Amino acid sequence: MLRFWRLFAGDSERDEEGTSTEILSRFRRLLEERYQQHLRVSDYANLLGMTPDRLHALCSRELKRSPSELIQQRVVKEAAARLEAGTVAVKQIAFALGFKDTAYFSRFFRKHTGEAPGVWRQRVAARARAGRSRPTLNFADWP
Incomplete structure (x- = not known):
């Protein structure tokens, strides 16, 4: 059975790159759809039909970051966009992003940006x- 699979799956690097790009694109789509649910890497891997180790290896090799870093960066990007966009309370933003505790959201945001959410908002304003231009969080190196 394994020989049959290898025969039809092909083992050229070009095929692997295409597959990697496709998997990472699917991961990105899932992440865009579900980042507010605070899924674990293993949950995303299951949705993609692979092991968490394979997803980690793929992200590390192709994007030079772990899947958990990518997940966290997506949440931070959305939080920053919402903080910049208006005057909605930090507590409401935290709850909208799936955080059950505003203090945890503030620690999470500060860990990734170096500033508390309120300070970020004031500095952007x-x-x-x-x-002057606003600070940007880069999420553009995805396939």
Whole structure:
């Protein structure tokens, strides 16, 4: 059975790259759909039909970051966008992003950005008033 699979699956590096790109694209789509659910890497791996170790190896090799880092970055990106967009309370943003505790959300955000959510919002607003560009969180190296 394994020989049959290898015969039809092909083992060229080009096929592997295409498969890697496809898997990472599927992972990104799942992440976009479900980041607010705070799924674990193993949950995403199950949804993709692979082991968490394979997903980790694929992300590490292709994107130079672990799946958990990518998941966290997506949540931080959304939090930053919501903080920049308006005057919705930090507590409401935390709950909208699936955090049950505002203090945990604040620690999470500070860990990833170096600033508390309220400070981030004030700094972005001050930069906008001064006519300077706002800080960006890069999520563009996905396939």
